[in-house]
Each structure stands twice: as structure tokens, then as C-alpha cells.
Amino acid sequence: MLKFIASAWVLVGLVIGFVMPRAQDLKTTPIAFFHVPLAISMLLLFVLAAVWSIKWAFFGRDARDDARSLAFAEVGFVAGLIAMATGMLFARTNWGAYWSWDPQQVGVLGTLLTYAALFALRGATDDEGTKRKLWTVYAVLGVLVACFGSYVYRQILPPNASLHPNQTLTNSDALFKFALWFNVAGYAMLLICAANVRARFEIIANRLDERVWRGT
Amino acid sequence: MKPNSQVFAKAAFAVFQKDLLAEWRSRATLGAVALFSLAAPITLGFSLAQQKLTPEAQGALLWSVLFFAACIGLPRAFVKEEESGTSALLRLHFGSDAVFWGKAAGQMALLMVTQLAAIPTFILLLGARVGNVPLLLAVTVGGDLGLALSSTLIGAMAAQARGRGALFPALAAPILLPFLATLGVATGAAFGARVDSTNALMVVAAFDLALVGAGVLGFELVWK
Structure with a gap:
């Protein structure tokens, strides 16, 4: 049921994105209702991936929790890649270049590299228990x-070091803020649904592996 | 009956002493890290001889050199244990806390010894002007602490995976990216850049603290 609500929510959000008033300091607004919610949802999914992995480690060592953690990290990673690509389009329109070493762009790139390394680490470990602990x-x-x-590093740089406008949310129309948070909620719901589906596949794959090992 | 803290301190010191003694006998890691720390500024100085580098760029380059030098030697601490089969003995004799702090202290000592030569060489060859020596010292200690803690935790993880030491730079670089960038900003301030060094130092201290927390909680899981 949640996946139908989430899909409808995102569709309504897309329409709202095209009819909303322009945001402060931005040349183009509709992409902000796609890029920003995806970036926020990426962080949310990574936090949830860590929560599921902590649950696996300290509360029962249930393989299903590890599968959920993997699924949330994978879907978060894909959301991050899309947020990054749309962010580059957004940057080209607003600031004239696809990549300008903006601290926030680099922060997201570093985060994606971290999760790429995490997948590499998982792939490089044979023992299931060790794999899950690492x-x-x-x-x-x-x-x-x-x-x-994404947040702390840019606080130490001079105020004009980041191209990302800091006051967009506070200075823009109240309708803009509503549309943005409406879309954040929609994408977060949709991605959580996608992660749950991916987790189910992983849990089934684990069960099949166990049966193969047991020869049943 | 000795109090727990005394037993822990004695065990951690024993791990530290064992690592230093093993390193002193072979000097393999020390040699490799020291040589890279010296060769990298020479290469940079040679290729950038005609360039006027800003203090910000010098700060960032210094920590890039120190990070890659650390990548050469630091993961050896655990890879060596796994390859020689002594990790099981270490697990039997010492608690994970003692191993973590003993190994981290060993890594920190190794970094500081190599940097005694590497940082002056870098300053000399790349023409950096140290305007604030106490700040440079504080950043170096904070940076070394972060590198030592992270390399102990990530080194123990990499040693248990296929490829062992080879995986270490791939795992450590993204984790340390914001930390190294902050160290570069703070070192740039010590070299004369007009940035707020207090904020940068606070971020370095916060990252160190976060690594202490992650190390204390995570190492037991990785090691046992």
C-alpha cells in the first residue's frame, strides 16, 4: 500500500515542482524539487543502513537485518548518484559549470566514494560473519x-567559498518551502519502499544460499 | 588484585612495546614511510619549481603527502600479524581495547618520527613560510592522532579482507577526505593563509573524538 501512496505522492510532487514560484538566488527551480529531496533522502537511507547494521551487530545477529542494511545502502547509493548527476545539471544552469569544486559537491562525492569502498570491502571478504562485522x-x-x-567541512570555509546558496530556504516563498518538504517526504517514502523490496530479494538469496550449502 | 585500568594500561603498553621492538628489528615500515615522505616533496618541488604556491595549496599538499606516506606503512601493523599467524596469539593474550590503543600508539609514534624529517623537508623544498609554529604543531598532533586511530581501525578491517594491505588506501581515502581537507585548511592558516584556524582546529578535534568513539566501539567487533 505504502508504495502506491509514495508513487502518487512523487507524481504530485513533480507537478507541484513545475508550478511553484521561483526560489531566491536560483535561475531554475523545478530541478531543485528533484535534486535536493534525493540528496536528503540519500543521507536518510545511509543513516538507516547504519541503524540496521547496528541492530544486526548488537541485537540478535539476525541475517535479515544485515540484508536490510545492504539494501538501504545500495538504494541510497543509487539515489546519491542521481542527486549528483542532477546536481551537475543544476550547477551548469545556475553557476555556469557542471563541476566547480563546490565544498558540498565534493562532500557528496566523498560520501559516494565511501560507500563504493564499503561495497568493495564486502566483496573482498569471504566469511559471512566477518563480512557483516566489517x-x-x-x-x-x-x-x-x-x-x-556534507555539512561540517563547509562551516570552516569563508562564507563565499560555497556556490550553494545558504539562504534559499529561509528567503524563498512559503509555498516553495512547502513544495520542497512535500517532495522530500515523497522521495524518502519511495526510496524506503525500493530498499525494502531490494532487502526482500537479498533475504531470499541468503535463504537459497543456505539451502544449497545444506544440500536440501 | 590490580585495578582494571592498571591492567589495561599495562596490556596496551605491552602491545605498543612489541610493535616498536618488531619495527626496530626490521625497520621496514619506518624506512618505507620515511623514504616516501622525503621523496614526495622532492618530486613536488622539482615539478613545481617555477610555481608560486599559495599557503592554502601548500597546506593541502603537505597533508596529501603525509596521508599517502601513512598508506604505505600503517596497514602493515595488522597485515603482518595476519600473515605471520600471530593475530590469534594477540587475541588470546590481550583484550581488544588494549590491542587498539597499543597499536594506535605505535602508529602515532611511527608517524611522528617520520614527520620530524618529512615536514621540515617539505617546508624547505616548497618554500612554505611558517607564520604560526604552535598552530602547525597543534594541527600535526591532531592530524597524526586521527591518522593513527583511523589506520588502526581500517587497517584491522583491511587485514581480514582479500588483498589485505592493498585495500587500505581505497578504504581510508574516502573516510579521511573531509579530515584531510580540514587539516589542509588549518595548515594553510599556519603557513599564512587568511582563514579562521580556530574553527578548523575544532573540526579536527571533533573528527578525532568521533574516531575515538568509533574505534572504541567498532574495534572490538572487528577484532573478535
């Missing part, structure tokens, strides 16, 4: 990097 620790470190890279 995954847990690195997933928590990944959230740390996401927070420092």
Missing part, C-alpha cells in the same frame, strides 16, 4: 563522513 563498522564510519563532508 560492514557494520564501515557503515557507521560512512555516516560520520557524510555528516562531516
Whole structure:
């Protein structure tokens, strides 16, 4: 049921994005209702991936929790890639270049690299127990990097170092803020549904693997 | 009966002493890290001889050199244990906390010894002007602490995967990206850049603290 609500929500959000008033400091607005919610949802999914992995490590070592953690990280990673690509289009229109070493762009790139390394680590470990333990620790470190890279680092730079306008949300029309948070809620719901579907596939794959090992 | 803290300190010191003694006998890691730390500024100085580098660029380059030098030697601490089969003995004799802090102290000592030569060489060859020596010292200690803690935790993880040490730079670089960028900003301030060094130092300290938390909680999971 949730997946139908989420799909309808996102469709309505897309329409709203095209009819909303222009945001402060931006030349083009509709893409903001797609790019920003995806970037926020990416962070949310990475936090949830870390929460599921902590649940696996400290509350029962249930393989299904590890599968959920993997699924949330994978879907978050895909959301991050799309957010990055749309962010580059957004940057080209607003600031004249696809890539301008903006601290926030680099922060998201660093976060995506962290999760790429996390997948590489998982692939390079044979023993299931060790694989899950290493995954847990690195997933928590990944959230740390996401927070420092996306938010803390730009706080130490001079105010004009980032091209991302800081006051857009506070200075824009109230309708703009509503449309933005409406879309954030929609994409977060949709991606959580996608992650749950992916987790189900992973859990089935784990069960099949166990049956093959047992020879049943 | 000794109090727990005394037993822990003694065990951590024993791990630290064992690592230093093993390193002193072979000097393999020390040699590799020291040589890279010296060769990299020479290569940079040679290729950038005619360039006027800003203090910000010098700060960022210094920490890039120090990070890659650390990547050469630091993962060896655990890879060596896995390859020689001594990790099981270490697990039997010492608690994970003692191993973590003993190994981290060993990594920190190794970094500081190599940097005694590497940082002055970098400053000399790349023409950096140190306007604020206490700040440079504070950034170096904060940076070394972060590198030592992260390399202990990530090194223990990489040693248990296929490829062992080869995986370490791929795992450590993204994790340390915001930390290294902040260290570059703070070092740039020590070299004369007009940036707020207090904020940068606070971020370095916060990252160190976060790594202490992640290390204390995560190492036991990785090691056992």
C-alpha cells in the first residue's frame, strides 16, 4: 500500500515542482524539487543502513537485518548518484559549470566514494560473519563522513567559498518551502519502499544460499 | 588484585612495546614511510619549481603527502600479524581495547618520527613560510592522532579482507577526505593563509573524538 501512496505522492510532487514560484538566488527551480529531496533522502537511507547494521551487530545477529542494511545502502547509493548527476545539471544552469569544486559537491562525492569502498570491502571478504562485522563498522564510519563532508567541512570555509546558496530556504516563498518538504517526504517514502523490496530479494538469496550449502 | 585500568594500561603498553621492538628489528615500515615522505616533496618541488604556491595549496599538499606516506606503512601493523599467524596469539593474550590503543600508539609514534624529517623537508623544498609554529604543531598532533586511530581501525578491517594491505588506501581515502581537507585548511592558516584556524582546529578535534568513539566501539567487533 505504502508504495502506491509514495508513487502518487512523487507524481504530485513533480507537478507541484513545475508550478511553484521561483526560489531566491536560483535561475531554475523545478530541478531543485528533484535534486535536493534525493540528496536528503540519500543521507536518510545511509543513516538507516547504519541503524540496521547496528541492530544486526548488537541485537540478535539476525541475517535479515544485515540484508536490510545492504539494501538501504545500495538504494541510497543509487539515489546519491542521481542527486549528483542532477546536481551537475543544476550547477551548469545556475553557476555556469557542471563541476566547480563546490565544498558540498565534493562532500557528496566523498560520501559516494565511501560507500563504493564499503561495497568493495564486502566483496573482498569471504566469511559471512566477518563480512557483516566489517560492514557494520564501515557503515557507521560512512555516516560520520557524510555528516562531516556534507555539512561540517563547509562551516570552516569563508562564507563565499560555497556556490550553494545558504539562504534559499529561509528567503524563498512559503509555498516553495512547502513544495520542497512535500517532495522530500515523497522521495524518502519511495526510496524506503525500493530498499525494502531490494532487502526482500537479498533475504531470499541468503535463504537459497543456505539451502544449497545444506544440500536440501 | 590490580585495578582494571592498571591492567589495561599495562596490556596496551605491552602491545605498543612489541610493535616498536618488531619495527626496530626490521625497520621496514619506518624506512618505507620515511623514504616516501622525503621523496614526495622532492618530486613536488622539482615539478613545481617555477610555481608560486599559495599557503592554502601548500597546506593541502603537505597533508596529501603525509596521508599517502601513512598508506604505505600503517596497514602493515595488522597485515603482518595476519600473515605471520600471530593475530590469534594477540587475541588470546590481550583484550581488544588494549590491542587498539597499543597499536594506535605505535602508529602515532611511527608517524611522528617520520614527520620530524618529512615536514621540515617539505617546508624547505616548497618554500612554505611558517607564520604560526604552535598552530602547525597543534594541527600535526591532531592530524597524526586521527591518522593513527583511523589506520588502526581500517587497517584491522583491511587485514581480514582479500588483498589485505592493498585495500587500505581505497578504504581510508574516502573516510579521511573531509579530515584531510580540514587539516589542509588549518595548515594553510599556519603557513599564512587568511582563514579562521580556530574553527578548523575544532573540526579536527571533533573528527578525532568521533574516531575515538568509533574505534572504541567498532574495534572490538572487528577484532573478535
